[in-house]
Structure formats: C-alpha cells, structure tokens
Amino acid sequence: SRSHAQILESLEVIPQIVGPLTLDKYETIRRYLMKACDTPLHPLGNLLETLVAVYRMTYVGVGANRRLLQQAVNEIKSYLTRIFQLVRFLFPDLPDGDSLIPGTYTGKEDSNGGKDFADHWFPVITSCGLLLPVLLPRLYPPLFTLYALDNEREEDIYWECVLRLNKQPDLSLLGFLGVQPKFCPDTVSILGEKKEVQAITKEVCYASAIESLQQISTTFTPADKLNVIQQTFEEITQEVLTMLQEDFLWSMDDLFPVFLYVVLRARIRNLGSEVHLIEDLMDPSVQHGEQGIMFTTLKNRLWFILFEAVIDFVGTLSP
Numbered sequence: 491s492r493s494h495a496q497i498l499e500s501l502e503v504i505p506q507i508v509g510p511l512t513l514d515k516y517e518t519i520r521r522y523l524m525k526a527c528d529t530p531l532h533p534l535g536n537l538l539e540t541l542v543a544v545y546r547m548t549y550v551g552v553g554a555n556r557r558l559l560q561q562a563v564n565e566i567k568s569y570l571t572r573i574f575q576l577v578r579f580l581f582p583d584l585p586d587g588d589s590l591i592p593g594t595y596t597g598k599e600d601s602n603g604g605k606d607f608a609d610h611w612f613p614v615i616t617s618c619g620l621l622l623p624v625l626l627p628r629l630y631p632p633l634f635t636l637y638a639l640d641n642e643r644e645e646d647i648y649w650e651c652v653l654r655l656n657k658q659p660d661l662s663l664l665g666f667l668g669v670q671p672k673f674c675p676d677t678v679s680i681l682g683e684k685k686e687v688q689a690i691t692k693e694v695c696y697a698s699a700i701e702s703l704q705q706i707s708t709t710f711t712p713a714d715k716l717n718v719i720q721q722t723f724e725e726i727t728q729e730v731l732t733m734l735q736e737d738f739l740w741s742m743d744d745l746f747p748v749f750l751y752v753v754l755r756a757r758i759r760n761l762g763s764e765v766h767l768i769e770d771l772m773d774p775s776v777q778h779g780e781q782g783i784m785f786t787t788l789k790n791r792l793w794f795i796l797f798e799a800v801i802d803f804v805g806t807l808s809p
Contacts, residue, residue: 497525497529500525501522501525501526501529501532504522504580504581505518505519505522505581507519507581507583507584508583509583510583511583511584511585511615515583516615519577519581519584519620520620523577523620523621523624524623524624527624527625534573534576534577537573537576538573538624538625538628541569542628542629545562545565545629545632546629546632548562548565549562549632549633549635549636550631550632550635553632554632554635554636554639555636555639556636556639556640556642558636559636559637559639559640562632562633562636563633563770563771566625566626566629566633566771567771569621569625570617570618570621570622570625571617573617573621573625574617574620574621577620577621584615585615616773616774616775618712618713618771618772618773618774619713619773619775622711622712622713622771622773623710623711623713623714626710626711626771627710627711630710633767634760634763634767637760637763637766637767638760638763640763640766641760641762641763641766644762644796645759645760645761645762645763647796648761648762648792648795648796649759651795651796651798652754652757652795655754656754656755656757659689659690659691659692660687660691660692660693660694660695661674661687661688661689661691661695662689663751663754663755664695664747664751667747667750667751667754668747669747669748669751670744670747672733672734673730673733673744673748674687674695675687675695675696675729675733678694678695678697680694693755695751696725696726696729696748696751696752696755698725698728698729699722699723699725699726699729699752700752700755700756702718702721702722702725703718703719703722703752703753703756703758704756704757704758705718705721706718706719706758706764707758707759707760707764711771712767712768712771712772712773713772713773713776715764715767715768716768716772716776716781716784716785717781719781719784719785719788720780720781720784722749722752723749723784726745726748726749726752727740730748745787746787746790746791749787749788749791750791750794750795753788753791753792753795754795761792762792765785765788765789765792768785769785769789772785
C-alpha cells in the first residue's frame with residue numbers, strides 16, 4: 491500500500507542526531523525505532539520478530555512453567571541490553587548509561603530568577619525507557635502467564651480476601667479499614683447527579699480512582715502501569731479536595747486506608763503478578779521518585795491484604 495511504501499521510504503535514511511541530546515532529538519529517535527521495529531523488512535524489525543518467535547516457542551505450552559520465570563525475565567533484560575547497543579550504533583550520541591536530557595533554555599528567566607526552560611521534565615535515557623514499549627507488548631502474554639503461575643497460591647489467598655471484604659457496603663468497608671470520617675463521602679456524583687451515600691450503598695465511593703486502577707491490567711510496560719498508579723492517587727486526591735473544599739496534605743496514616751479501599755474495590759485478579767512484573771522490569775531511574783513511592787504503597791497494600799487473609803485463616807484454626 492502507499493502508506494506502507496511511505497513508511498519504508500522514511501526508514502531508508504537514519505535521522506542524523508548530532509550534538510547533545512534534547513527532547514526533540516530523543517523523540518525523533520524514539521519515533522524512528524517504533525517504526526523500524528514495526529517493519530519486518532527493517533533489520534531491527536526482523537530481529538525483533540525473530541526474538542519474539544523464539545521467546546514464545548520457549549515459554550508457551552510445555553514451556554509455561556513457573557520455574558522458568560526468572561530465566562524469562564533475565565532473557566528480556568538481555569534483549570534490552572543487546573538491542574540498545576545496536577541502537578547506539580545507529581545513534582552514537584545516545585549515552586551508554588543512564589543520562590538526563592536537559593531542557594531547552596528559552597533565553598528568559600523564570601519567576602525565581604533562574605533560567606527558564608521550555609521543557610520542565612527531564613526524562614532519563616535508559617534501555618528500559620526506550621525499548622520496553624517496543625519489546626514488552628509482544629512478549630507480554632507468555633511472560634505474564636509465567637508470573638500468574640508463579641504467584642498462583644498467593645493470589646488465590648488474596649482473591650478470597652478481596653471477595654469477602656467486597657461484600658460490605660461502602661461506608662462499612664471504609665470504617666472497617668480505618669478511613670477517617672472526613673474522607674468518607676456523604677454524597678457522590680453519579681452521571682452528573684448528586685446522590686447521598688447511605689448505609690447500604692455499594693460501589694460508588696472513590697469510583698473514578700477505582701476505574702483508574704483497574705486500567706493497570708490493560709497496560710503492558712512497567713512505565714504505563716506506574717502511570718496508572720499515579721493517576722489513581724491523583725483521582726483519590728481530587729475526590730478528597732472536592733469533598734473537603736479546601737487544600738490539604740496527605741499523611742500516610744490518612745492515605746493508606748483510603749488507597750486500600752480503592753485497591754479492594756478495584757478487584758484486580760492478578761494484582762500480585764502485576765506488582766512483581768513492575769518490580770522486576772521497572773526503570774531503575776524511577777524507583778526512588780514519586781512513582782516509586784506510589785508503587786511501594788501499592789505493594790504494601792497487597793501484602794496487608796495477604797496478611798489479613800492469613801490472620802483470618804489462623805483465627806479459624808484457633809480452638
């Protein structure tokens with residue numbers, strides 16, 4: 491087709507990236523790689539297609555064994571490292587290790603008297619950030635199957651606890667989890683209409699945050715999953731701001747039970763597998779940042795649910 495021919499033509503010439511990397515140059519490289527990897531006639535696309543075929547043959551069917559999970563993860567990390575070296579051959583100005591992309595100086599001063607940059611975010615160039623969005627969606631089904639197999643027992647316990655706790659109405663569950671009364675909504679907006687939250691009301695409190703968190707199962711890369719988690723926190727904060735009608739700062743004692751409520755109501759069947767996948771493949775550059783803290787909070791809530799389930803089970807064994 492004509493569009494396919496245009497794509498091939500655009501890939502014939504490798505973009506010349508000269509000098510220090512900027513956001514625009516980084517985006518040019520990223521777009522070129524996305525096109526190249528989606529085109530089997532391009533050497534990178536052909537390589538990726540072959541690697542994916544081999545990976546699937548290895549870990550699908552009889553290869554779907556939980557004992558192979560770590561090997562499967564290490565194989566992906568090896569792919570990232572080696573393909574990144576090939577990409578650096580095409581774009582020599584890409585740094586070998588992690589590197590910040592500086593913003594573009596506008597020649598003006600900001601409100602604090604410092605330099606004003608046109609771009610205020612400074613992404614870190616890593617093999618994960620550049621190549622995982624291309625590679626992981628193709629390998630995700632067999633990889634996630636291995637995670638699900640490896641965490642099967644743990645997730646059965648978690649899921650049983652989730653189903654049991656979700657039988658409670660909203661206000662009862664919020665109270666049970668220790669959510670402060672000021673964070674328990676009296677009214678909610680449903681299709682633009684305000685409705686009172688009653689004792690028997692279910693599935694209406696923090697609905698937008700719950701819907702956001704449920705999207706984690708529709709994403710493939712750790713970066714996208716972390717964005718979902720961040721969006722969930724932002725939705726929770728927005729709902730509380732609307733509720734309180736004033737600015738406030740979260741304390742962990744206040745946030746944890748509210749977030750736990752959202753996690754329980756989201757009913758993510760393989761949450762443990764999601765957490766382990768993010769932990770294994772997330773970009774190291776975000777581990778100690780805002781998203782890293784949010785991810786740790788999610789992980790802690792998962793372990794809390796598992797702990798509660800075990801305590802309940804032990805309680806049933808007591809004489």
